[in-house]
Amino acid sequence: DTSLAEVNSFLPSMPISPSSMTNQYKFEDEPELRDLFITVDDPESHITAIETFITYRVVTKTSRGEFDSSEYEVRRRYQDFLWLKSKLEEAHPTLIIPPLPEKFIMKGMVERFSDEFIETRRKALHKFLNRIADHPTLTFNEDFKIFLTAQAWELSSHKKQGPSLLSRMGQTVRAVASSVRGGAKNRPEMFTEMNDYMETFSQKINVLDKIAHRIYKEERDYFNEMKEYGPIHTLWSASEEDIADSLKGVASCIDKCCKATEKRMAGLSESLLPILHEYVLYSEILMGVLKRRDQIQGELDSKLDALASKKTEKDLFSEDIGKLEDKVECANNALKADWDRWKQNMQCDMRSTFINVAENNLHYYEE
Amino acid sequence: MEDCLAKKMEITVSEAEKRTGRNAMNMQETYTAYLIETRAVESQSEGQCVPVDSLWRRYSEFELLRNYLSVTYPHIVVPPLPEKRADFVWHKLSADNMDPDFVERRRIGLENFLLRVASHPVLCQDKIFYSFLTQEGGWKEVVNETGFQLKADSRLKALNATFRVKNPDKRFTELKHYSDELQSVISHLLRVRARVADRLYGVYKVHGNYGRVFSEWSAIEKEMGDGLQSAGHHMDVYAASIDDILEEEEHYADQLKEYLFYAEALRAVCRKHELMQYDLEMAAQDLTSKKQQCEELATGTVRTFSLKGMTSKLFGQETPEQREAKIKVLEEQIQEGEEQLKSKNLEGRDFVKSAWADIERFKEQKNHDLKEALINYAVMQISMCKKGIQVWTNAKECFSKM
Numbered sequence: 001d002t003s004l005a006e007v008n009s010f011l012p013s014m015p016i017s018p019s020s021m022t023n024q025y026k027f028e029d030e031p032e033l034r035d036l037f038i039t040v041d042d043p044e045s046h047i048t049a050i051e052t053f054i055t056y057r058v059v060t061k062t063s064r065g066e067f068d069s070s071e072y073e074v075r076r077r078y079q080d081f082l083w084l085k086s087k088l089e090e091a092h093p094t095l096i097i098p099p100l101p102e103k104f105i106m107k108g109m110v111e112r113f114s115d116e117f118i119e120t121r122r123k124a125l126h127k128f129l130n131r132i133a134d135h136p137t138l139t140f141n142e143d144f145k146i147f148l149t150a151q152a153w154e155l156s157s158h159k160k161q162g163p164s165l166l167s168r169m170g171q172t173v174r175a176v177a178s179s180v181r182g183g184a185k186n187r188p189e190m191f192t193e194m195n196d197y198m199e200t201f202s203q204k205i206n207v208l209d210k211i212a213h214r215i216y217k218e219e220r221d222y223f224n225e226m227k228e229y230g231p232i233h234t235l236w237s238a239s240e241e242d243i244a245d246s247l248k249g250v251a252s253c254i255d256k257c258c259k260a261t262e263k264r265m266a267g268l269s270e271s272l273l274p275i276l277h278e279y280v281l282y283s284e285i286l287m288g289v290l291k292r293r294d295q296i297q298g299e300l301d302s303k304l305d306a307l308a309s310k311k312t313e314k315d316l317f318s319e320d321i322g323k324l325e326d327k328v329e330c331a332n333n334a335l336k337a338d339w340d341r342w343k344q345n346m347q348c349d350m351r352s353t354f355i356n357v358a359e360n361n362l363h364y365y366e367e
Numbered sequence: 368m369e370d371c372l373a374k375k376m377e378i379t380v381s382e383a384e385k386r387t388g389r390n391a392m393n394m395q396e397t398y399t400a401y402l403i404e405t406r407a408v409e410s411q412s413e414g415q416c417v418p419v420d421s422l423w424r425r426y427s428e429f430e431l432l433r434n435y436l437s438v439t440y441p442h443i444v445v446p447p448l449p450e451k452r453a454d455f456v457w458h459k460l461s462a463d464n465m466d467p468d469f470v471e472r473r474r475i476g477l478e479n480f481l482l483r484v485a486s487h488p489v490l491c492q493d494k495i496f497y498s499f500l501t502q503e504g505g506w507k508e509v510v511n512e513t514g515f516q517l518k519a520d521s522r523l524k525a526l527n528a529t530f531r532v533k534n535p536d537k538r539f540t541e542l543k544h545y546s547d548e549l550q551s552v553i554s555h556l557l558r559v560r561a562r563v564a565d566r567l568y569g570v571y572k573v574h575g576n577y578g579r580v581f582s583e584w585s586a587i588e589k590e591m592g593d594g595l596q597s598a599g600h601h602m603d604v605y606a607a608s609i610d611d612i613l614e615e616e617e618h619y620a621d622q623l624k625e626y627l628f629y630a631e632a633l634r635a636v637c638r639k640h641e642l643m644q645y646d647l648e649m650a651a652q653d654l655t656s657k658k659q660q661c662e663e664l665a666t667g668t669v670r671t672f673s674l675k676g677m678t679s680k681l682f683g684q685e686t687p688e689q690r691e692a693k694i695k696v697l698e699e700q701i702q703e704g705e706e707q708l709k710s711k712n713l714e715g716r717d718f719v720k721s722a723w724a725d726i727e728r729f730k731e732q733k734n735h736d737l738k739e740a741l742i743n744y745a746v747m748q749i750s751m752c753k754k755g756i757q758v759w760t761n762a763k764e765c766f767s768k769m
Contacts, residue, residue, distance in 0.1 A: 197587050207576075351594075
């Protein structure tokens with residue numbers, strides 16, 4: 001249990017009005033059709049005897065009947081989000097569950113609890129919940145509802161009810177084993193295409209992510225040099241009479257260019273970099289989803305193979321097989337529908353993000 | 368405005384050529400020779416095809432010319448030559464003297480130098496300069512025959528040696544401070560500009576990577592494919608545009624460099640004046656001490672301590688004849704000294720007058736040129752931004768079609 005020895009507030013709370021929420025991010029469905037609004041804000045650090053961790057405030061506003069109230073406010077920590085994600089994956093193995101921000105950033109020199117890291121994580125968590133809310137199936141998931149509404153102690157006890165860690169590990173082992181047996185054999189054409197697409201997409205999106213980071217770094221270096229450039233002209237103007245004004249003019253222009261560069265950099269780090277990163281994570285998730293579909297198929301295939309070699313126990317198997325066939329069909333359909341939806345969103349996201357980049361550059365040059 | 372050479376004669380440095388030859392130590396060397404073309408202006412108005420005179424010169428000959436002018440006209444701010452070695456280089460530029468871009472910029476700088484000398488009211492009338500432009504062979508010998516190297520004061524080479532001048536001319540002191548400040552601020556500016564150019568280059572070039580990836584990505588997309596592909600093309604255009612932009616900026620840097628070196632020339636005039644003043648004061652001092660010696664010998668009183676006085680006390684007085692002889696020598700020296708002092712004073716006053724006139728001329732030229740250079744720089748920046756706007760407007764359109 002958490003005893004709050006010290007509470008530090010990092011950011012002022014975000015406004016809770018629905019309109020400001022919809023302005024935060026462009027979401028896939030029309031905002032007017034949404035009946036569930038979620039914000040993640042107000043990170044607070046908690047220091048106990050054993051550990052230090054951060055909780056975020058999750059505010060939900062809804063008009064849905066199945067919710068007892070129309071407004072909820074809870075605090076959640078990263079672990080809770082991880083739990084939610086794994087429950088969703090369990091319940092819907094071939095749906096595309098949105099990515100969570102990573103546990104730590106390997107390469108960066110960003111400290112675990114630096115302001116920058118926390119803010120980036122907060123934004124990503126906000127996106128995560130909203131993507132789930134917008135998903136036609138996931139939005140009605142029971143664990144999702146509990147996540148949004150339960151108090152801390154309620155959530156803890158609910159978490160303990162699920163399959164134990166050991167049994168979950170057992171499932172994973174079985175799943176890996178069955179995928180080794182190969183679900184790729186009878187894979188429908190459509191899913192092979194998806195696999196090929198994802199491999200290339202994953203490559204490209206990773207490279208794009210690197211390029212975007214590189215551009216950001218180059219811009220920052222440029223900005224640092226520019227900061228020195230303007231003042232030299234001011235210094236020079238002090239020794240001159242006739243051309244002093246011209247020099248001062250140049251100095252102030254250069255300073256304005258500096259500010260414009262800062263804005264451009266901010267634009268990159270606020271819109272392009274997070275989206276590219278999210279899709280890097282998405283590509284991993286999608287590969288995982290395709291594998292799980294293969295696994296499910298693999299289970300069916302291995303049972304069918306077993307049946308082929310043991311004709312006598314047909315009855316025993318047929319029920320199982322029937323169930324498995326259904327399972328496979330469901331999985332495939334779910335994936336196909338979700339895939340189409342994901343692609344649409346991806347297109348939309350990419351388009352608007354890159355348009356945003358272009359606009360930022362236009363503003364930069366105009367200034 | 369006096370009639371200067373530039374008005375009568377068209378001068379260009381039109382070509383540069385790599386040559387190999389043997390140097391003073393009979394070793395093989397490669398150097399670049401520049402073609403100077405001259406053509407009389409007046410006859411052109413008659414519509415005739417005027418023949419062009421031309422001859423080849425190398426950088427070291429330009430240097431010789433400039434040294435000659437500096438020594439012969441110490442009160443003039445002599446136009447500087449383009450830099451001997453590539454300086455303020457950023458990574459894409461080569462520091463190699465043989466690099467074609469460097470040679471090209473040097474060609475322009477040399478032409479500029481000749482034009483500046485030809486339009487200077489005093490320098491353009493110099494005969495050695497004229498024969499530099501027109502006399503192909505034997506020019507070097509002619510220059511050396513003037514014996515200008517003897518006039519060159521070796522003390523000037525020790526740039527930072529200080530001469531304690533008792534009554535410095537305030538104007539010249541201020542001017543020297545100014546030239547130091549100008550040198551320092553322009554070199555700082557050029558250094559930072561080079562770094563800024565480097566970084567800007569980086570930003571643009573990395574965008575080129577977008578082009579490649581967009582193209583590869585578009586291959587697997589159906590609806591987004593066309594938009595991505597054409598956007599990628601615009602990213603390539605963007606990345607390529609920086610080369611021309613920075614090349615133009617290099618010319619701006621060269622204009623600033625000219626004034627960096629001009630500041631040195633300005634400083635040199637101040638130094639020469641300082642030296643003159645120093646020599647004057649030394650001569651006056653020498654004269655005063657001789658007069659004093661004379662007086663002492665004549666009256667027999669020793670006012671100041673002198674080794675001679677001491678030795679004569681220790682070893683006995685001189686004879687009256689010896690004293691008379693010494694007095695006479697001193698009186699001669701004193702007369703010489705007074706004449707010299709008079710002429711030095713006159714020299715000094717003339718120097719100050721003509722130097723100050725040239726300095727005023729230089730100031731006006733500098734203000735005009737620098738203002739123009741700054742305006743050009745601003746125009747360049749605007750043009751760069753316009754190009755940027757165009758590229759990103761196109762890219763935005765492509766993205767919208769995704």
